[in-house]
Amino acid sequence: MLKNLTLKQTSAFMAVLLLIAGGGFIIASVYINIEVRTVKDAWTEFQVVRSEKARLGGQLRAALGYGGMIHNIKNYVLRGGDPLRDVARLQIGGVSMVLDQYEQLPLNVTERAALENIQATMTAYEKALDVIETMKSGGESAVNIDASIKVDDSLALRGLETLRLESVPHDRGAPRSKAVLISEIQALVGYGGMIHGFKNFVLRGQDEYNEKATAYISDIKDVIARYRNFDLSLGESNALDDMLRMLDAYHGALENIRPMTEEGLSVENIDDNVKINDGPALRALRLLVQEANLGILKRSQAMDTSLRKIANAEQAITMAEILLILIVTAFLMWVLRKQIIAPLKSMTDNMSRIAVGDYDVNIPDPTGNNEISEMTRNLQVLLNNSIKRHEVEQHLEETNTEMNQQLLEMQHLREQADEQAADAVGMAENLVFATEEAEQAKAKAEADERRTRAIMNTVTDAIITANAKGEIETFNMGAQTIFGYTPDEIIGRNVSFLTPEPLRSNHDGYMKAYLDGGPPQILGKTQQQMAQHKHGNQFPIDLTINPMYIGDDVNFIAVIRDITERKAAEEEIRRLALTDSLTGLANRNAFNNRFDEAIAQSKRRETHLALLMIDLDKFKPVNDQYGHPVGDALLVEVAECLRAICRETDIVARLGGDEFAAVLTDLDDTENAHLPAEKIIAALSKPMMVLGQTVQIGASIGIAYFPADADNKDALVTLADDALYAAKGAGRNTFRIHGQAAEEA
Numbered sequence: 091m092l093k094n095l096t097l098k099q100t101s102a103f104m105a106v107l108l109l110i111a112g113g114g115f116i117i118a119s120v121y122i123n124i125e126v127r128t129v130k131d132a133w134t135e136f137q138v139v140r141s142e143k144a145r146l147g148g149q150l151r152a153a154l155g156y157g158g159m160i161h162n163i164k165n166y167v168l169r170g171g172d173p174l175r176d177v178a179r180l181q182i183g184g185v186s187m188v189l190d191q192y193e194q195l196p197l198n199v200t201e202r203a204a205l206e207n208i209q210a211t212m213t214a215y216e217k218a219l220d221v222i223e224t225m226k227s228g229g230e231s232a233v234n235i236d237a238s239i240k241v242d243d244s245l246a247l248r249g250l251e252t253l254r255l256e257s258v259p260h261d262r263g264a265p266r267s268k269a270v271l272i273s274e275i276q277a278l279v280g281y282g283g284m285i286h287g288f289k290n291f292v293l294r295g296q297d298e299y300n301e302k303a304t305a306y307i308s309d310i311k312d313v314i315a316r317y318r319n320f321d322l323s324l325g326e327s328n329a330l331d332d333m334l335r336m337l338d339a340y341h342g343a344l345e346n347i348r349p350m351t352e353e354g355l356s357v358e359n360i361d362d363n364v365k366i367n368d369g370p371a372l373r374a375l376r377l378l379v380q381e382a383n384l385g386i387l388k389r390s391q392a393m394d395t396s397l398r399k400i401a402n403a404e405q406a407i408t409m410a411e412i413l414l415i416l417i418v419t420a421f422l423m424w425v426l427r428k429q430i431i432a433p434l435k436s437m438t439d440n441m442s443r444i445a446v447g448d449y450d451v452n453i454p455d456p457t458g459n460n461e462i463s464e465m466t467r468n469l470q471v472l473l474n475n476s477i478k479r480h481e482v483e484q485h486l487e488e489t490n491t492e493m494n495q496q497l498l499e500m501q502h503l504r505e506q507a508d509e510q511a512a513d514a515v516g517m518a519e520n521l522v523f524a525t526e527e528a529e530q531a532k533a534k535a536e537a538d539e540r541r542t543r544a545i546m547n548t549v550t551d552a553i554i555t556a557n558a559k560g561e562i563e564t565f566n567m568g569a570q571t572i573f574g575y576t577p578d579e580i581i582g583r584n585v586s587f588l589t590p591e592p593l594r595s596n597h598d599g600y601m602k603a604y605l606d607g608g609p610p611q612i613l614g615k616t617q618q619q620m621a622q623h624k625h626g627n628q629f630p631i632d633l634t635i636n637p638m639y640i641g642d643d644v645n646f647i648a649v650i651r652d653i654t655e656r657k658a659a660e661e662e663i664r665r666l667a668l669t670d671s672l673t674g675l676a677n678r679n680a681f682n683n684r685f686d687e688a689i690a691q692s693k694r695r696e697t698h699l700a701l702l703m704i705d706l707d708k709f710k711p712v713n714d715q716y717g718h719p720v721g722d723a724l725l726v727e728v729a730e731c732l733r734a735i736c737r738e739t740d741i742v743a744r745l746g747g748d749e750f751a752a753v754l755t756d757l758d759d760t761e762n763a764h765l766p767a768e769k770i771i772a773a774l775s776k777p778m779m780v781l782g783q784t785v786q787i788g789a790s791i792g793i794a795y796f797p798a799d800a801d802n803k804d805a806l807v808t809l810a811d812d813a814l815y816a817a818k819g820a821g822r823n824t825f826r827i828h829g830q831a832a833e834e835a
Contacts, residue, residue, distance in 0.1 A: 707790055792812065
């Protein structure tokens with residue numbers, strides 16, 4: 091088939107092959123652009139929700155609003171009490187610290203003015219606290235105090251809105267994520283929002299505050315409804331239910347305030363009648379923030395997966411493109427050599443031999459219908475004519491020697507010219523091919539380098555390359571952000587400079603062992619270890635190291651991710667799983683785990699421990715008479731009392747309802763539990779002031795000792811419960827020890 095290819099057909103065939111290669115390039119570019127747009131969309135959302143300015147703005151609203159500074163100042167005006175004053179001062183200090191952090195970021199003139207306005211408002215509130223304290227000491231009413239300390243909140247509210255607008259991209263198509271909706275809830279419920287209007291309505295009785303608070307409650311419910319459009323965990327769903335219950339409670343309180351005002355009740359009495367337990371709603375807000383942060387981490391990991399997919403795809407496509415180009419180039423070279431260069435060289439050699447009078451040449455018969463075959467036929471004609479001419483020249487040689495000699499000299503000159511022309515053609519062809527290949531290789535290398543640098547500077551993870559000596563060669567933008575160094579400060583240093591001791595001292599030994607042929611310890615695996623920032627602080631990272639072979643040289647590439655926030659979120663979730671949400675004591679799961687550990691420790695040390703099962707007396711009447719908010723607050727007071735009496739090494743837990751337990755560890759004998767039990771009964775028997783109500787309860791306690799009474803947890807719990815029932819049978823508000831209870835029975 092190839093024998094019949096004409097030069098025109100050969101050129102067309104080459105053009106088709108080049109079009110196929112170009113089409114491969116275009117398809118690869120389209121695929122990569124689609125993946126880049128996907129990553130760009132994810133990155134836009136990531137910037138919105140993870141902006142440092144947005145994070146600090148959220149902290150400002152949390153510290154100022156619901157459960158924050160304005161909430162506690164208004165409560166201090168209404169109720170007095172040094173704890174409310176002290177908490178409000180701490181929260182003002184916290185706002186100042188957040189403002190100081192905000193000033194360290196790149197800011198424009200508008201943002202700096204907003205920060206100054208917020209700080210000025212905080213200064214005014216700090217002075218107002220001093221005025222409140224003085225007027226409270228003088229016995230002034232809450233209405234007079236509120237009238238004396240009015241602070242203009244408009245500057246701070248405009249400042250907060252300015253910071254929010256500056257921290258969120260002005261793109262109406264930006265995604266409305268969970269984190270953005272939580273920020274809206276914090277803004278609507280807190281400073282300048284629902285709780286602010288509610289407290290002002292209690293203090294001032296003006297309908298405008300009632301209308302504002304009611305409108306904010308409606309807006310918050312709308313935001314919660316939008317939040318439910320996301321996929322929710324059970325914890326998020328319960329948290330949203332707690333928020334709605336809190337909003338309904340405040341809405342009901344708003345409807346009750348006006349009738350009480352018309353009846354002439356004082357603002358203190360009104361506040362006492364409409365008190366609402368904000369604890370569940372505050373915990374719900376914290377849970378929603380934690381869930382949103384975990385969602386952000388998952389989206390960040392998804393974005394990293396997409397980037398790795400792009401990098402892998404680009405590498406595969408690049409290798410395929412190189413292979414295709416090599417195959418096409420080799421095939422074209424083979425076609426040119428087989429169909430053009432080899433026949434032309436053979437004809438050139440034959441023509442040269444004919445030119446010097448050597449007619450003993452073998453010219454193959456042409457079998458094709460292309461230009462080369464036509465040239466072969468012409469060469470055969472030339473050979474025949476040359477032979478005939480040679481015969482004629484032999485006949486004329488005797489009579490025309492001089493002319494024949496001149497003809498021979500001209501023939502010799504023509505042979506030299508033909509040879510020089512053939513050499514020039516070959517050199518020109520080789521030069522063209524070499525120049526084209528060099529230009530293509532250079533352009534390909536430059537494009538590869540630009541793509542690689544663009545990808546490395548786009549990802550948020552640190553990507554660092556080092557040579558065989560461990561010296562840093564490249565340091566991307568993610569690495570600069572995570573470690574705080576600029577490329578000029580770090581390139582050329584040993585990579586161990588980024589790790590703390592003892593990892594730093596051991597690094598060179600690991601490198602040498604691997605380069606000497608030892609087995610890899612961490613290559614190709616993702617592991618967690620500590621890293622060190624430019625300022626000296628240490629933080630946890632995920633580290634993945636892989637070798638790169640370039641010729642005979644080996645380099646290393648490390649991908650590093652800062653996991654500080656992920657570790658903190660995991661620790662908070664672990665703490666919530668082992669803590670009673672109301673009292674902050676250990677829950678039943680944590681109690682069982684720590685009780686087993688305490689028994690094992692007592693066995694090793696050969697010491698005693700005592701289990702106290704504690705049940706509150708007369709708690710149900712308090713709960714029925716005053717309601718669950720008072721009952722919950724009373725349980726918190728009981729927990730604080732138990733913490734104060736027991737040692738730090740002891741275990742204190744709430745097992746459920748009004749049932750508590752304490753494990754006293756490292757006891758020298760079985761008499762040491764008497765004193766703590768007596769202290770607990772004495773403390774809980776005293777009247778307590780809880781949410782404005784005076785209540786009085788008691789406690790019955792059952793005690794069992796390890797190892798005197800039993801040597802395992804389940805048996806100790808059973809014996810202590812038996813002793814507890816004996817204490818209740820003895821008239822309550824007392825304690826019984828297992829042996830004593832058995833004797834009485």
